[in-house]
Structure formats: C-alpha cells, structure tokens
Amino acid sequence: MPTNPRGQRRKYPISQRANQISPSGIRRFFDLLASMEGVISLGVGEPDFTTPWHITKAAIESLEKGQTMYTSNLGMPELRQELSRHLKNHYSLEYDAGCELLITVGVSEALDLAMRAILDPGDEVIMPDPCYVSYEPCVVLAGGAPIMVPTNEENSFEISAADFEARITNKTRAILIGYPANPTGAVMSRDNLAEIVEVARRHQLLVVSDEIYAKLVYGVEHTCVATLPGMQAHTILLGGFSKTYAMTGWRVGYTAAPKEIIAAMTKIHQYTMMCAPTMAQVAAVEALKSGEDSATEMVEDYNRRRLVIVKGLCDIGLSCFEPKGAFYAFPSIKRTGMTSEEFAEKLLTEEKVAVVPGSAFGQYGEGYVRCCYATSLADIEEALVRMKRFVDRHHKEV
Amino acid sequence: MMKEILKILQNDARTTTKQISAMTGRPGTEVTRLIKEAEKDRVILKYKAIVNWDKVEDEQVWALIEVKLTPEKDVGFDSIAERIYRFPQACTVYLISGTYDLFVLAVGKSNHEIADFVSQKLSHIEGVQGTVTQFVLKRYKEDDEIVDGKEEVKRQPVIL
Numbered sequence: 001m002p003t004n005p006r007g008q009r010r011k012y013p014i015s016q017r018a019n020q021i022s023p024s025g026i027r028r029f030f031d032l033l034a035s036m037e038g039v040i041s042l043g044v045g046e047p048d049f050t051t052p053w054h055i056t057k058a059a060i061e062s063l064e065k066g067q068t069m070y071t072s073n074l075g076m077p078e079l080r081q082e083l084s085r086h087l088k089n090h091y092s093l094e095y096d097a098g099c100e101l102l103i104t105v106g107v108s109e110a111l112d113l114a115m116r117a118i119l120d121p122g123d124e125v126i127m128p129d130p131c132y133v134s135y136e137p138c139v140v141l142a143g144g145a146p147i148m149v150p151t152n153e154e155n156s157f158e159i160s161a162a163d164f165e166a167r168i169t170n171k172t173r174a175i176l177i178g179y180p181a182n183p184t185g186a187v188m189s190r191d192n193l194a195e196i197v198e199v200a201r202r203h204q205l206l207v208v209s210d211e212i213y214a215k216l217v218y219g220v221e222h223t224c225v226a227t228l229p230g231m232q233a234h235t236i237l238l239g240g241f242s243k244t245y246a247m248t249g250w251r252v253g254y255t256a257a258p259k260e261i262i263a264a265m266t267k268i269h270q271y272t273m274m275c276a277p278t279m280a281q282v283a284a285v286e287a288l289k290s291g292e293d294s295a296t297e298m299v300e301d302y303n304r305r306r307l308v309i310v311k312g313l314c315d316i317g318l319s320c321f322e323p324k325g326a327f328y329a330f331p332s333i334k335r336t337g338m339t340s341e342e343f344a345e346k347l348l349t350e351e352k353v354a355v356v357p358g359s360a361f362g363q364y365g366e367g368y369v370r371c372c373y374a375t376s377l378a379d380i381e382e383a384l385v386r387m388k389r390f391v392d393r394h395h396k397e398v
Numbered sequence: 399m400m401k402e403i404l405k406i407l408q409n410d411a412r413t414t415t416k417q418i419s420a421m422t423g424r425p426g427t428e429v430t431r432l433i434k435e436a437e438k439d440r441v442i443l444k445y446k447a448i449v450n451w452d453k454v455e456d457e458q459v460w461a462l463i464e465v466k467l468t469p470e471k472d473v474g475f476d477s478i479a480e481r482i483y484r485f486p487q488a489c490t491v492y493l494i495s496g497t498y499d500l501f502v503l504a505v506g507k508s509n510h511e512i513a514d515f516v517s518q519k520l521s522h523i524e525g526v527q528g529t530v531t532q533f534v535l536k537r538y539k540e541d542d543e544i545v546d547g548k549e550e551v552k553r554q555p556v557i558l
Contacts, residue, residue, distance in 0.1 A: 024558075033555055045557030133558040304406070304421035311420050354555060361558075377417075 021137045026360045029344055033354050040383045041354040042371040045182065047246040047327075049301075051283070052294035055245060058286035059279040067278055073270040074262075075103025075254070076281045082288045083254055091224045093232060099259040102266055103276045103284075107212045107240040107253040108134060109269070114208050114236045114255065115142035117264035123173040125208075128159040130358060130365030132182045132210070144173070150364045153321050153332060157186035161195035168203050174236075175200055177225075178210035180217060183361045183370035184330040185323020190223040197228050208236045212253070213326040215244040215295055218303045220324045226256065233258055243326075244295050245287040252280035302327050305373040305380055312384035313371070316391050327374040330358065334367045336394050344369055346394070351386035399424060400432050404441070407433075411445040448541050460505050460534035461512045464498035465520065466527040475499060478525040487515045498530065509533065 024030065033039065050056075074080065080097035087093045095101050104110040111134060119125070121143040127135050129148035139146040147167050151157045164175060175196065179188040188196075200207050209225040226235040240253030253276075255265060275281075306323065313320040313331045320331035333343045340357035347353050356372075358365030373380055402422055406413050415433070419426040436442040451458040467478050475493055479500060483491040490503035502520070506512040516531050537545045 030556060039555065041555040043556035044553050046553060048553070050551060300402075300405075307423045308417075308420040311423075356556060356558065377421075381417075 017141060017143075020140050024133075024360065026341060026344070026357050029341060029348070029357060032345060032348060036348065036352065039348065039352045039354050040375075040379050040386070042373070042375065042380075042383055043354040043356045044372050044374060046248040046374065047243060047298065048374050048376065049246040049298055051246050051250070052287075052291060054294075055247070055283045055286045055291060059250075059283040062279055062282040067282065069278065071103075071275045071278050071281060073266055073275055074101070075276060076278070076285070079103055079281045079285050079288075082285050083256075086288050087256060091227050093224070093226055093256070095256045096259070100256060100262055102255045102257075102262050102269065103281060104253045104255060104269065105273050105276050106242060106251045107210060107238045109273060109276075110238045110240075110253050110255045110265075111135070111138050111208075111210060112141070113265040113268050114238065114257075114261075115139055115144060116268050117261060118206060118208075118236070119144035119173055122171055124169060124171045125174050125176050126164055126167050126172060127176040128157070128181075129363055130157075130183055130361035130368075132178050133361060135176055135178070135210075136362075139176070145171070147172070148362060148364075151184075151186075152364065153319070153368075156321055157181065157184040157330070158188050158192050159196065161192070161199050164196055165199045165203075168199075168205070172203065172205060174206040174208050176208045176210070178212070180213035180222065180325020182213070182326055183328050183356065183358065183365065183368075185326045185328040186321075187217055187220055187222065187323075187325040190221070190228075193223050193225060194228055197225065197231050197234075201230065201234060206234055206236060207231065208238065210238045212238065212240045213243050214239065216299055216302060216327060217325045218299075218306060222325070236261055241284050241287050244298075245291050246298065247280075247283065247287065250277065250280040250283055252276045252284045302374065305375075305377055308377060309371060309373045309380050309384070312380070313387075316384065316388045317395070318387075318391065327372055329371045329373060330368050331371065332368055336391060338394070340366055340369055347387065347390050350393075351390050353383045353386050353390075399428075400436065400441075403429060403432055404436065407442065407445075411447075448543055450537075450540075450545055452537070452545075457507060458505060459507070459509055459512055460503060460537075461516075462532045462534065463502040463504055463516060463520065464494075464530045465500040465502060466497075466529070467499040467525050468527050470525055478523060481523050482520060482526075485515065485519055487511070487519075 080101045083101055084095050084097040087095055115138045119142040123144045124147050125139045125144050126147045126149060128151045136146045149159050149163045149167060151159055197207060207225050214222045226232045226237045237256040242248040309329050310320050310322055313329060318331035318333060320329050323329050336343060340359045344355055344357040355369040358368030358370060403418055406418055406421060415426050415429050418429045467475055469475050470477055479491055482488050487504045487506055488502050489505050492501040494501045504512055504515055516529055520529060
C-alpha cells in the first residue's frame with residue numbers, strides 16, 4: 001500500500017498537487033441543499049434562459065450533416081475568423097485568426113491552459129479576494145502560488161493598483177482579474193483598470209483577464225483590458241459564450257493573446273482536449289453572426305431583475321453595493337452577527353431559500369452572501385419576502 | 399422609459415405599478431403617469447389573458463380567412479375592413495401584402511358558425527371579391543406563448 005510523505009498508509013496515490021487544492025469550504029451547505037425539496041435557489045450561477053433557438057438549430061443541422069469529426073486544435077477556422085471580426089467590430093482589436101486566437105472548452109479550460117502555459121513552479125499570480133473559485137486552484141495546479149489582494153464594499157470590490165503593486169515580488173508573473181465579477185457583480189472602471197495595467201507594464205507582468213461577463217453590464221461600459229494603450233501585447237484575454245448567449249452547457253470559449261502564448265496554450269490543449277466540441281463551435285459561429293438581438297434582450301431582462309433584487313435587499317436592511325455587471329448581488333449580512341455560512345444554512349433550513357456564502361469565494365467574502373438574479377422575477381420576489389422574515393427574526397436576536 | 403414599461407406589460411399585463419417601478423428604477427408616480435398616458439393615447443389598447451380554450455369545455459373554432467377586395471373609390475380598403483371587423487366573429491383583421499388583401503382571424507362556437515359567417519356575412523359585403531378559409535386544427539404558439547408548455551429544464555441548484 002502506498003504511503004504519503006509522512007509515512008502514513010494511504011489507500012490511493014493521490015498527488016500532492018491534487019491534495020493541495022482546498023476542497024470546497026461549504027461542502028456541508030451543498031450537502032444540506034441536496035437533501036431538501038422545494039427550495040428557491042439564488043445559488044445558481046448560469047442564465048435561466050435556454051440557448052436561443054437559431055443557435056441550437058445551427059448545431060442540430062451540423063449534426064444532421066454529419067459534422068461530428070474533430071476540428072483543428074486551434075478551433076474551426078470559420079469560428080476564429082468570425083471571432084476576429086467580432087473583436088475588431090466591438091473593441092477595434094486586431095487578432096490574427098491564424099495564430100492569436102484559440103478556441104477552448106469554455107473559459108474554464110482557457111484559464112487552466114493560460115496558467116499552465118505561463119507559470120513555472122513557484123511563480124506568483126496576484127488576484128482579488130473574493131474572486132471566482134477556479135482562480136486559485138488553476139494557479140496551484142499549474143505549480144504557481146496565488147497571492148490574494150483584499151477588496152471590499154467600500155471600494156466596490158475593485159482591486160486597487162496600490163494594493164496590487166504592494167504585493168509584487170520578483171516571483172510575480174501575472175495578475176489575474178475577472179471583471180465583471182463573480183461573485184460580487186463589480187465592474188472595474190476604465191480609470192482604475194488603466195492604473196492596474198500601468199503597474200503591470202512597469203513590472204513587466206502579464207494581465208490575464210477573464211471577461212466572460214463582458215456583455216452583461218448595466219448603465220456602464222465594459223472596458224476590455226486589451227484595448228488599453230499598449231496592452232494587447234501583454235494581455236491574455238479570456239472570453240466565451242456561456243453567459244452572453246446562455247450557452248453554459250455547450251462548453252466553448254476562447255483565448256486571444258500574443259501568438260507565442262497561444263502557441264504554448266495550444267500545445268497543452270492539443271494533448272489534453274484535442275479541440276472544443278465541434279457542434280458547440282458551430283453554435284458559437286451562429287451566436288457571433290446573429291445572436292446580438294437575443295443577447296441584448298437577455299441583458300435587458302437581467303437588468304430588470306437586478307433592480308428588483310438590489311432594491312429588495314436594501315429594503316430588507318442588507319446593505320448591497322450596486323452591482324453593475326454579471327448577474328449577482330453581493331449583500332452584506334454582517335448586521336445579523338452570523339457568519340456567511342451560518343446565515344446561508346439557517347436561511348436554507350428555516351425559509352428554504354439558498355444563497356451562496358461569500359466565504360466560498362475567499363477570506364474577504366466572509367460577511368457576505370452571493371444572490372444570483374438569473375432566475376424568475378416571481379422566485380426573486382418570493383425569496384425576498386422570506387429573507388425579510390428571516391432577517392427580521394434574527395436581527396431581533398442580535 | 400415608455401418602451402420599457404410597454405415591454406414589461408406586454409409580457410405580463412398583471413405586473414403592478416410597484417413591480418414596474420422596481421424593475422425600472424423609476425418612481426411609482428412616473429410609472430403610473432406613463433401608463434395612463436399610454437392608455438389615453440391608445441398605445442395600450444387592452445389588457446387581456448391568453449386563454450387555452452382547448453382545456454375548457456366550451457368548444458371554440460378558429461379560422462384564418464384571406465379576403466380579396468375591390469377597393470372603394472376615394473377610401474381604399476379602410477371602410478370595407480371596418481364593415482368586416484365590426485362583426486364579433488372577426489377578432490383580428492389586418493391589411494396584408496400579396497395575393498389577398500385582408501387577413502381575418504375568425505372565432506366561432508362551431509364550424510357551422512364560421513361557415514355561416516363567411517358565406518352569409520363576409521361574402522355579402524360590398525367590395526369583397528372572394529375568400530379562402532382555413533380552419534385552425536391545433537394551436538402551437540399563441541401570442542408569444544407556447545400553448546402546451548415547455549418541459550421545465552432543471553438547473554443545478556448551486557453553481558459557484
């Protein structure tokens with residue numbers, strides 16, 4: 001029987017690297033939720049729309065025509081051409097479809113590839129806390145070390161250039177940011193982003209920018225990092241279709257980056273994934289060509305629900321900074337005196353409403369819960385009624 | 399803002415002023431004023447429920463009728479259209495391009511009532527040259543709503 005480095009027997013040889021990644025800190029909450037019926041879940045993290053029919057139909061037709069073979073490792077040429085056109089039209093960015101774009105299995109794979117392509121053992125990657133749950137593990141799995149920068153409600157959960165620069169060492173390789181953000185709904189202002197990239201440039205660091213929620217912004221403009229002066233050559237831009245076109249299950253995304261980085265990412269990709277699902281790539285072409293109207297309608301719908309949930313949470317007495325992107329509200333539950341996990345578990349068992357403890361997203365998510373408003377208005381309104389009851393009840397006890 | 403309110407009401411006419419105010423971030427008084435204005439100007443014509451009559455015992459029969467007209471001097475098709483839409487059986491009347499001139503969606507309690515409407519009322523109107531009647535056999539989608547309802551697609555309750 002194999003032994004671990006401490007000489008203890010273990011049943012299966014799980015790698016140190018796999019063991020190094022922390023399991024979810026809210027396993028108990030997940031298990032509780034799984035055991036319950038009739039819960040209104042604000043814990044979802046994907047659109048409640050199905051993929052627009054014309055996109056699905058394009059994929060179905062491709063299957064009927066027998067398009068079931070592998071594509072090029074880089075992705076279908078037609079998709080890369082369409083993506084290149086899209087980035088030019090929307091951001092005035094010129095990416096060579098032949099060598100500066102890689103189609104991946106969602107942004108999830110793109111992130112993993114990026115980290116494995118750019119990190120040597122011990123290299124540090126700076127990122128905001130709280131942040132999307134995959135950032136830390138992807139850095140660790142690539143042999144790197146995540147360095148967390150606290151963000152807070154007072155600065156709208158935007159990572160500050162000063163805090164970023166204060167954590168740079170000679171091992172720092174990159175900064176990893178994702179705005180609009182999961183879990184906070186925060187959007188980085190152009191000015192703040194310009195300060196961040198100025199620091200990155202000065203220290204010759206790469207910026208890995210997860211912009212999966214780029215199109216889900218409300219009353220503000222999204223700033224693509226690569227559009228800032230001189231930044232295209234120093235940015236690994238991660239983007240996708242999951243949130244914009246309600247294509248989460250299709251598993252297709254992309255990276256736009258300098259050709260040397262794309263080449264390195266493609267090497268790993270070709271030996272692990274081969275290519276993104278062919279029918280998903282066909283769907284992505286259709287989404288880029290004709291999906292803008294559907295996407296706009298979805299964003300308008302999310303905005304209505306965003307206004308309802310934020311007002312509702314504030315009326316309950318849970319201070320909630322106004323999220324301007326993605327589809328999450330991140331209210332503070334500090335006035336109840338409970339921890340995030342305690343709040344979420346009690347809300348679930350007492351009122352059958354599921355919200356995600358902010359602590360699942362990092363140490364500085366403690367004291368907050370994530371409420372996803374990609375769900376029906378009726379569910380949002382009912383959830384708010386139950387949350388008000390809950391907060392009133394527990395507020396009296398504090 | 400008016401367009402936004404109209405979209406919300408078109409989707410669900412029961413949406414209250416309070417809900418519309420929350421969904422748009424506009425004060426309730428402004429929402430009320432805009433809705434009243436839209437009703438007065440006949441931008442909002444009516445509020446109604448879309449009913450699946452197949453689930454109700456009373457039989458209802460629908461027919462799509464294309465009508466060829468001879469336009470009247472000086473008034474064109476409008477006065478003929480008015481003579482048609484004044485019949486309660488004609489629940490929708492459009493002027494259309496193509497081979498025929500008017501599209502009429504007629505409703506009745508039986509095939510006989512529709513047939514009677516076409517042969518005894520519609521065809522006798524001065525200016526009506528001819529009609530083509532097609533009976534509705536099954537309604538799949540009505541005014542943006544799928545009649546049989548979609549099977550609910552379940553999502554994972556928590557995705558980080």
